[in-house]
Amino acid sequence: MPDSWPPKPFDQAAGKMREWNAWYVGRAEQLAALYGSGPVVHSRPGQYRGGLVGAVSRFFWGRPVSPRGQQRTRVHVPLAADIATASADLLFAEPPRVLAEDTTAQARLDQVLNTPETHSALLEAAEVAAALGGAYLRVVWDGDVRPHAMLDTVDADAAVPEWRWSRLSAVTFWQTVAVDGPTVLRHLERHEPGRIVHTLHQGSDDDLGRPIPLTEHPSTAWAAELVDADGAIGTGTKRLTAAYAPNIRPSREWRPVPALRPLGRSDFDGVEPLLDVLDEVYSSWVRDIRLAKARLIVPAGYLTPNGPGQGATFDDDQEVFTEVNMLTGRGDGAPPITPSQFAIRVAEHQATAQQITHDVLRSAGYSPSTFGEINGRATGVTATEVTDRRELSETTRDKKSRYWSAALGPLVGALLDVDAHVFGTRGVTGSEPVVEFGDQAQPDTAELARTAHALLTAEAASTEVRVRLVHPEWTGDQVDAEVGRIFAETGRAVPDPATWRGFENGGGSDGVGAPAGQ
Template sequence: MFKGLIAKIKAVMQKMGLIKSIKSVTDIVDIPVTDDFYQYIENVWLPLYQGYLQVYDGKPFHEVKFTTIGGGEQKRRMKSLRLPKTASEEMAKLIFNEKCKINISGEGTAEDIHNVLNDNNFYKMFQDHLEYMFALGGMIMKVYPEKDRTGAWKVKIAFVTADCFIPISYSNGRIDEGLFLSRFKRGNKWYTLLEWNKWDEDDRALFVVRNQLFQSNDENEIGIPIALETLSEYKELEPETYFEKLTRPLFVYTKPNIANNIDLQSPLGISLFANAIDDLHVLDTMYDSFHREFKLGKKRIIVPSTAINYVVDTKTGEQHRYFDVNDEAYEAMSFNDLEGQKIVDTSVELRVDEHAKALQTQLDIVAMKIGFSPGTFTFDGKGVKTATEVVSEDSKTYKSKNSHETIIEESLKELIQTIYEVADTYGIFKKPEKIEVTVDFDDSIVEDRDSDSNYWLKLQNNGNIPKWMALQNILKIPEEEAKKIVEMVREEQANEMPDIDTQFGGGA
């Protein structure tokens, strides 16, 4: 974003009166994060995800320096397998894809929510930003009201990456207040939009969204505050908006279910590959060596320099060469002795198998460090492929998937709650008194649905659980919906089929 991000934001907070009784900017402790942590996001995790990290821990990472025979130092870019991108994408697809479903109790309320989700292209956007979350350590879903072309209010959902969000306050790991940043350039000016999401200090029942626009001539400075209407896209943006009916913030912060061992006091999450940076460097070094093996080990034939000189045909007077000087297989050398005046093939044996085995070993090490089972990623001689077979329930991949799903499901429930509260505030649709939200993740690759169904039916048939509970777990639907299905089946089969009790092996 810009250098000294946190210090600059704290200075702005001081001027706004959001921080009181302080001695200096460095004494401000209200923001529970540091510039150092954001350096990991901007300068390490994001470059790795994009495929090229120039420097890490003060040393070259994907930049290689070498000296030629002429003594000159040169630089080149190391080849990369780009595993951070592959791993983040794979984990996101394992957890959330087009087969996933968000279930909400109540037909009317469910339709309202699904209309909002569909209107915001939620399922596609969520999967994309879930990938960014695993790469950068977090993401934010922001809910806000917006008028459409007819003037009617609609609920909108915006997705924000981890590098554009700063937590202001939190409790028990849950972020209650935050700051969103938008940074862009127009002409020779830099603009920064700060959106503060805070509970009112005088009335904690009010949630306040404050917008400030800054202009600067320097990329690394926030600059001076200017009117929002200065830029056409912000003409309709209110400087302050108050929300009275909220029980939670307008945003939901989500992170991978990995403990933050970089800053133990921070509420922010860390990247999926935060603890495998050195291993990724070894992996890309091996992959680069694999490519160099073919370049440096290409066929070379040494011939005497006299052999590439012109030879004059005595009969025609035309000049000829014995060897094509444009053929890179030949290397000309001068020899003083007659013994050296001969053609030598210096081709070497390529170490393809050795490189492939080493790469696979390192892939398994990296996979284990980032939450996948060994063998998840394979090297086929061209690049990385991902295993598509069913994942066993005792595998590391399965356990990691379930672990991340715990936090993600809770975040989706909070999102639905926020949508209801915003919709109710602006009269879009009413918030029901009681709702039940469940998320049906796609477990087709990690479980046998028939075996899972048999497990719950066996419990029901033995009288250990009611029939609706068996259906709830088999179909992964809310309790209310499961009970309705049981009742519908009972009514339908009352006269034509045996009672549903006998189908499920007993009473409720």
């Protein structure tokens, strides 16, 4: 493994992920430092260059503050963070279903995966994946925490993957465990089919350095007792105990680089200039508000001295002023007090910000209605209209869910294998588990009830069909049970007397007889 860290060409990906992360985190000082204009930098030669350096320097966040000492209002709009959160909500606000052919394996999956911890971890991973272009999942186990194997998430900027036909064949997760001046300790965890290799390296900020014993740091000492002579821990499965879920592909940024091409692209990819302009518009808006504060320009004679070296002040609540002879003033000789208040360009700023926001959302693959905006404002509309107006978001969600399903399915199989190896349970039999995502856009209950009533009135659907319409997420057994309860409550569970042979043959009114055909 090369000494430079991250190794080439993943240093390119790390640099771009730092930029995306800055927009996701949304700290003004971080954006200013990223684009080269920190709070103490007043001029930069790159500002006047051409090419990439000049373009980045001309970002709003990359402009120098000039002249020296002038106040500059800079406001960051957290649209990037809102996009990442919306992406995660679309995917995992409703947890996916993991289905296995074997009933025993299914019961274990329900116990291991159908937990608030796992659902929350997937939600968090999807949010960071939208920002950084993807997320990694790995199988972990610790009998002191849970009596079963678990899924853990790793951010995309803390991994070095290896691919085979665009599929993850191995991956090295890394973590900085200690920094002491120029010395940096990194823990590397390499996942390969059948084993996980742990190493500890002592290097510098951009150099991996030499391997040292795992016992040299408390965070890795636990692994020293478990690894073999090669530093590896057996997993008991031929499957890879890690998976990569790209946010969305293809990656326009790294398409020509084979090692980076399988990486996903961020929702912010290509819209960074628009996000920068949006911040500039809001900053201009806030500047208008700051400059539009009512001010009074008063002659020096109206100022009250505060003593030697302490300047003078004007009391705007003072009722009586001592007249001061001045050469300038109104026609009556009284010195003027001039009010100053600029207009705030609300409509212009609002329209510009709204247009830029819509352009960002469209480029990222989302409908404005996903963020509660329709025609520029939040409003109440029918569920059908919401579904229609969220079509772009639904398409993006469907594309992303396929990547997550492809990653989770094999990894869940590996999780069951590791669970069987470590905790003595039963592994996967038959095909790999399947991950299913439910429909995101659901009509409201009132609309479903109206539709079911219309079908009943028109005699166009059976009770079973209407129950499935109102509860599309239910299993067949749940639907059958509900149909039975409906029949019982409405009295339709009692056989129709007209179908009983006793009545057909003039039987008694007590209804005693056998059903027709028997």
